Amino acid sequence: MSDSPSFEPNTHPAGGWGSIKAVGTYLLREGVPLAGTHALLKQNKSDGFACVSCAWAKPAQPHTAEFCENGAKATAWELTRKRMPAAFFAEHTLTELEGWSDHALEAGGRLTVPMRWDAATDRYLEVSWDDAFADIGAELRALRAQDPASVVFYASGRASLETSYMYQLLARLYGNNNLPDSSNMCHESTSVALPQTIGVPVGTVTLDDFEQADAIFFFGQNPGVNSPRMLHPLQNARKRGVPIVTFNPLREPGLVSFANPQSPVEMLTPAETAISTQYLQVKIAGDIAAISGMCKALIAADDAAQATAGAARVLDAAFIAEHTRGFDEFAAAMRATGWEAIERESGLARSDLEAAARTFAQARAVICVYGMGLTQHRQGVQNVQMVSNLLLMGGHIGRPGAGICPVRGHSNVQGQRTVGITEKPELAPLDQLAALYDFEPPRKKGMNTVETCTGVLDGSVRGFIGLGGNFVRAVPETEAIEAAWRKLRLTVQIATKLNRSHLIHGEVAYLLPCLGRIEIDTQASGEQTVAVEDSTGFMHASKGVADPAAATLRSEAAIIAGMAQATLPPNPKVPWHAWVGDYAKVRDAIEATWPEIFRDFNARFRQPGGFQRPIPARERVWKTPSGKAHFIVPDGLDENPDTPAHGSDVLRLMTMRSDDQFNTTIYSLDDRFRGIYGTRQVLLMNTADMARLGLAEGAMVTATTAVDDGQHRAVAGLRVTPYDIPPGCVAGYYPECNPLMPLAHHALHSQVPAAKSIPVRLHLDSIPTEAQRP
Incomplete structure (x- = not known):
């Protein structure tokens, strides 16, 4: 929280001068007014790059400025001139950095060199890429010898189709289907x-x-x-x-x-x-x-x-x-x-x-x-x-x-699933993979996000590879997960910027910096183009337009291949080196694996507007067991029937994002659309509930989870703020309110964390003085 948070009712529409001002502010703040403007003119264009934030559709005939305020913020955030080199970590222990806010951690700039955590000094120390891959490979081989199911391969949602394909193959060659991703947390x-x-x-x-x-x-x-x-x-x-x-x-x-x-x-x-x-x-x-x-x-x-x-x-x-x-x-x-x-x-x-x-x-x-x-x-x-x-x-x-x-939220989360990032073996073409790469894929169901958290808590998960994202911060049960996370044997995080998941680490921990999607990716065959899938099922080309943040960075594809070659026995059918040299060869492999979806992949994905995957329901072809579309009767009207939350003092909490946020990335502490500035430690409440519970505007409260499971979950220091929200409901920011969410509080059948309806009680910490009132 800033020293003087303020609250001003928003009376302006979305877009308008507020958006233009915000875009200019972020380009200047990140030191990229010219480079950022050049990049934005290529954003979501057929000869440019797909936005690194949301997955909304890219039109065949784009506007001159085919980007939004949040997309521009994401671009400025990635192209920033700020850097976190090895010297930064020489000055700060990880324990110290744990006290930094989510915003401050990422605001420090781009990571530049591969690093390993040093237990003696509690710092990340620079290592060579070759040494990092060799040590990670040795650790993964040792864990595989004990139990190949003990390692999880998580993907955040923004990796390209090519990288995602290589990643799912790495996991299955390793011996498991532990491929949770951000879909497990949302759709x-x-x-x-x-x-x-x-x-x-x-x-x-x-x-x-x-x-x-x-x-x-x-x-x-x-x-x-x-x-x-x-x-x-x-x-x-x-x-x-x-x-x-x-x-x-x-x-x-x-x-x-x-x-x-x-x-x-x-x-x-x-x-x-x-x-x-x-x-x-x-x-x-x-x-x-x-x-x-x-x-x-x-x-x-x-x-x-x-x-x-x-x-x-x-x-x-x-x-x-x-x-x-x-x-x-x-x-x-x-x-x-x-x-x-x-x-x-x-x-x-x-x-x-x-x-x-x-x-x-x-x-x-x-x-x-x-x-x-x-x-x-x-x-x-x-x-x-x-x-x-x-x-x-x-x-x-x-x-x-x-x-x-x-x-869909993240920029390629739907596409990852299309090319095999799934814990469900029945959704992956295992027989086709077996024929193409001459191995027997694992047939046992893998772990999704909730099951991964359970495995971390009970000790059955021993290793975690993170292809982007901020897993520890994004999942429920924050306090328990962070404590158990430190007992993992191996954590490897592939990232562009520092976040809290890089500070909460295992016994052996690596932080591997990668190129961002906006950056030019030059490999043996020249500058590379990747592919992504948008929310409407269209595949698009994406080519970087900016110089890399550092010459020491490697592409996500190269990092996956480096770990695979250091971990797995040689397989002449899996050309890791050739794939890194020319991503078109990865696209050929994707087409060979899913010929119905990716027919003529290399020829079609560069066309303006991309090409759409087959969606039989659009043609009224129903791929259900009966061959018909099905009406399904709901079990009842209560969306949380097995979450006891009795008492007039129990409220329903939904978590939300601000307009200065994308997933766990916090661009600032402001939320212009809701009139909140300088803080994220707030609860939006109905005024009738405030009066009924005796809470004045500006009162500081602790929220506790109203679930009788023997666990105490709390988030303190939340400022009560009146807002237009239905009675009995409150809203607070994600991920700050994640500690209130029990791991068991997830969607039936899909196991998506039920972050939009958490039963809570509020306990008064302090009453605001006149000086504290807005």
Whole structure:
């Protein structure tokens, strides 16, 4: 927390002069006003690089400035002129650095040389690449001899398709499927839910669909912070008169109004575009109830139409009959669900839900967009399936301008899964890998993120390789995980900047600095291009445009190959050296492994707009056991049925990101959109709850987890701040509130941590004085 945090209500739209000022500020702060501007003009272009932050779609005909405020911050953050060389670590012990904030650690700049932790001095000391690989290889071989399942290969979500393919092969040649990634923390609920309903693990919507939609619904997704480039197609839709209905606990500026920074009219006048035509502040964990209310209203209207001679059906009866199963059971369940329960659990009025249903019923082509506000609940899988149920009732899958649109977070997290980063052996082409590389892949299920944490706690995990990310900071049960993490034998972190996961380390610990995606990657065959997959399933080329931060850096692909060659016995079928020299050869291997998805990979991925992976549901081909799309009846309206949280003093906490943040990367302590400056130690509360619990604005509280499992979890020093949020709900920042989340509090079936609904109690630390009040 800064010495003088301030709180000022935000009255400005998303975008506008605020975004332009923020971009300029960050380019100057990182010392790259010219280099950063040059890079930004190549961002998300077919002859440039794919943004390193969000995974939103890249258009074939981009804007002149095809980047958003957050994308520009991510670019400036990576291209910074600040450095953390070996001399920095000579001045600071890791114990000392543990006291630094997340922001301060990354703000120090780019890592430049490979380092090993020295126990005698508690410092990272520089080592050569050859020595690092040799020692890591020896440690991995020793762990493999004891138990190959004791090592975890984690991937953060931004590694290229080429690096991800090499990484999954390294893990399987090593002997396990322990390939957790950031999908396990966010959209695994999607990957579990959608194959059961429509037969694909990804969304069905493309950018073109936004130009043809005549209604758009948002559930638990905030484009103003998480995917601001999405605001352009939303603005275009609103200008065509398309209604946008939003379900979200907080009123987020990006879903309220938008001033386009690329529009001279909107920059030189007070003009702005209202985004949501109906904004429903659903109670935290009230999504199943809210969507059930819409479904109930639609079914009732359709029943009435059938009872009226000559009336048109409200539901798409022909689609339901031809393409689906389970509708009668689902409809019966919705009819039997009472409005009183729906209103209580959703926090919304029946009339408002019926109004949303009318908007849905009047539309020919509906897109439903959702994010982690749905997936990160105990019933996150059923949340996603309720969105699918809603769309299926209207035949809005496999229709131009319609479909389901999960918005992925990290820039290639969906692509990693496509090329084999998965702990589930049934989702990987193991037989094909066996034939291509002449080995027997492991068939036993590997560890996901939650299972990795369990293994760290019980001692069965002994080694951890991190391909990017900030695993220790991102996962639940922070205090227990950090204590157990120090007992690991080996931790290896591949990174561009320092973060807390590099300070909480094993007995043997390496920090290996890599090139960033924006940097020119020169190998034996010349400058390299990599591939990534966006949220809509399109594969794109990405080529670095900036000089590397240091000549000592190596590419992620080269680091993976170096570890593999030092660890595994030689295999003439696996050309690690040749792959590093020419990434086109890795793409040939990817195509050989998944020929249906990656046909003519090297020829197609450079085309403007990329090429799309096959998505059978777009063609109304349902890859389910029955060959039909499935309606799935939810277990009930309660999204956290097995988390006892009784008492009027128990609140539902959702974690959130600020507009100056991407995942665990904190660009500053400000949150312009929510009017919070200089601190992240806040809890946003409903004023009625504050009065009911006797908490004044500015009161300092400790939040404790209201789960009776014998464990004490607490986060102290949180400032109570009034905000427009439903009664009974509070919001705090991620990852600062992660210590409150029990490891067992995760989504059923997908095991995604349920960060959007944590039961908490608040305990007063101090009462603010007049001087402390804003």
